[in-house]
Amino acid sequence: MGDALKVLVYGTGFAGEGHAAAFRAAGAQVVGLVGRTGSVVRDVAERLGTPYCSTDWEAALNACQPDIVSIATPGGAHYAPIKQAIAHGCHVFCDKPMTDSGATASELYELACTAGVKTAYAASFRYTPSVQHAARLVRDGAIGAPTEVECMSHFNLEREIPFGWSHRKEDGGGRLNNNFTHTLSIVTSVLGDKIIQLAGEVRDDLGRAPIVTGVHNFTKRRDFIPDDLNDPTLDWGESNVEWSYTLMAQIDTPLADRPVSVLFKHGGLVPRFHEDHIVFYGTTGAIYLEGHYGSGQLHHFGPDKTWRALPLPGDIASSMPEVTGETEQCWHILARDFVADIQGTPVTPYPTFREGRQYQQIIDLVRHSTPWSPAPQLD
Known part of the structure; x- marks a missing residue:
């Protein structure tokens, strides 16, 4: 495992465990797990055999020095940890939604492009x-x-x-x-x-x-x-x-x-x-x-x-990966391609923050637009 890419996972629920399994299947090393609640993150890390756990994301980035971060929390909690991870030079695998707005998704996309890190966006069905x-x-x-x-x-x-x-x-x-x-x-x-x-x-x-x-x-x-x-x-x-x-x-x-x-x-x-x-x-x-x-x-x-x-x-x-559950299968395929791409192996194009930004912009537009036209009325 000495040459394996190191992955730090943020999230201890269904997605966090699913992402960790997907990256391990792709040949990466899951080196740490971060969550909101100390007792929960310790229990999950012990069950998954993850050597490091914390409730402090910045401390985990410094301690684990990951090549990849996997963001598996609800979308409203994505912005800050992704921004910190990009600043550390990490590649970012993020579940959907990318953030809670088109503006913050755009900012993260631009930051990732400037930093030259790769991104994956798990709108993966x-x-x-x-x-x-x-x-x-x-x-x-x-x-x-x-x-x-x-x-x-x-x-x-x-x-x-x-x-x-x-x-x-x-x-x-x-x-x-x-x-x-x-x-x-x-x-x-x-x-x-x-x-x-x-x-x-x-x-x-x-x-x-x-x-x-x-x-x-x-x-x-x-x-x-x-x-x-x-x-x-x-x-x-x-x-x-x-x-x-x-x-x-x-x-x-x-x-x-x-x-x-x-x-x-x-x-x-x-x-x-x-x-x-x-x-x-x-x-x-x-x-x-x-x-x-x-x-x-x-x-x-x-x-x-x-x-x-x-x-x-x-x-x-x-x-198809031999794992139970459609969601898990799709995570495995995306993680496999993401890891291969980072390692320099040609892969089929996969969703990135480019798509994540566009999807959040579309969602904002639909939520705030007024597409209706007044209908002609009967006399």
Whole structure:
């Protein structure tokens, strides 16, 4: 391990443990772990076999002298530690959202460029096998020239999930930060990243959530929903961010002579009836991906005018990391490419702070724009 790149991870929850495992699988050495709470970071570091742990990020940077930092905290806590890491000359692997605003994301992007450090931005569901398959089929002309894309998801999240970072804009919450980032990355991985126009609206249809102590791992938050929501001693926090969005975009792609129309529709609190899906339509066919991130079965509509489920190509299947969970698989692929790139091995382009900055700017624009035009009224 003497020549292995050294990684310092900031975050002790689901993402922190997932990032640590991904970098170890990529051949890097996880040398330290930082978290907010001393007892928690010590327990997680011991369980993961990480030699150093701390609640002080600057001290950890000085003590560990990492080549790479992995930022696995909620988005509102990304700005300061990334800025400090860049000042130390570290390469930065950051989960989405990049920050809580386009302005701070832009600043970090410029700082990284000036410092000459590499960055990776983990809007990473573009790496699921079915999305990779779809990208290959579209490039190979399986749908002709792309014309439009439809991204539909309905999560039916429990309204009683305890109040936390996901309810607060300033902490990196909201469905645009935590759903749209992945879906946009999926679409651009297939069509290209030249987004030329967009319009959209957001809606906070939650209002409030119960305040409950003890929630540490984001994936376990449902376990903390209070048994009695009518308890008069229960405190409530107010949501200030969107739980649903509708966004339209146009993407200029080398695969078509005209821009492709894209619809992104997400309801965080509404139930689904049919499958969530992502569909790529073209002049001679279509590709339908089951699931909100298109990670399910792929179906092709071709010249015979019928839908057919297609098997996953063997080379894509064999390239997937042997780990449980789609999220974890995608982290492993991105970390693998990031490490290889830092070491000088040619890799396929991956999302960086360039995309992270653009996504935060788009999110700001959608949240603050007024796309509506007055409708003609009946007499």
